[in-house]
Amino acid sequence: MAGTPLTQEMIDSLVEKLQFYKYQVSFGDTILGPLNSPPGVEADMETKDTVLYETGVDPLAQIISKNNAKITLEVNDVDTAMTMLATFKKGDNLLDSSKAKALVFVPLTADENAKVLTFPNCSLQPGLGFNPAEGDDPNYVSLEFLAKPDADTGALYTFA
Numbered sequence: 001m002a003g004t005p006l007t008q009e010m011i012d013s014l015v016e017k018l019q020f021y022k023y024q025v026s027f028g029d030t031i032l033g034p035l036n037s038p039p040g041v042e043a044d045m046e047t048k049d050t051v052l053y054e055t056g057v058d059p060l061a062q063i064i065s066k067n068n069a070k071i072t073l074e075v076n077d078v079d080t081a082m083t084m085l086a087t088f089k090k091g092d093n094l095l096d097s098s099k100a101k102a103l104v105f106v107p108l109t110a111d112e113n114a115k116v117l118t119f120p121n122c123s124l125q126p127g128l129g130f131n132p133a134e135g136d137d138p139n140y141v142s143l144e145f146l147a148k149p150d151a152d153t154g155a156l157y158t159f160a
Contacts, residue, residue, distance in 0.1 A: 028101030
């Protein structure tokens with residue numbers, strides 16, 4: 001490509017390939033976007049070794065006994081986030097399955113091959129992480145979700 005002048009279309013195409021998708025995030029019917037930063041996903045997994053009875057040390061298999069994820073979002077829509085967090089009160093059951101909803105990440109792009117990431121069984125976790133604006137930076141609230149495997153499929157998420 002040496003000596004070939006770059007056109008604006010070539011530059012735009014290259015920049016588009018280098019940029020990460022931005023996401024429209026929803027929790028159930030509640031739209032959470034725009035996000036202040038990329039979402040954070042941290043595995044919360046445990047395994048158990050199945051060992052040979054005679055020796056007790058040679059593992060035959062390693063079985064997943066816990067397959068959760070902690071998802072952290074920094075949301076610029078302070079009103080929506082604070083309203084969601086204000087619903088918690090002393091004595092709430094954080095693992096109540098009736099409060100679990102799907103957390104869906106839809107990429108905002110014209111790319112037809114972009115995939116939607118869905119955590120079908122998520123629960124909002126209590127805790128206020130409010131970060132007031134400084135200068136031109138926007139206010140944002142940190143929301144933490146606990147994702148558990150889907151009761152029907154056993155899958156933690158779908159990516160399609």
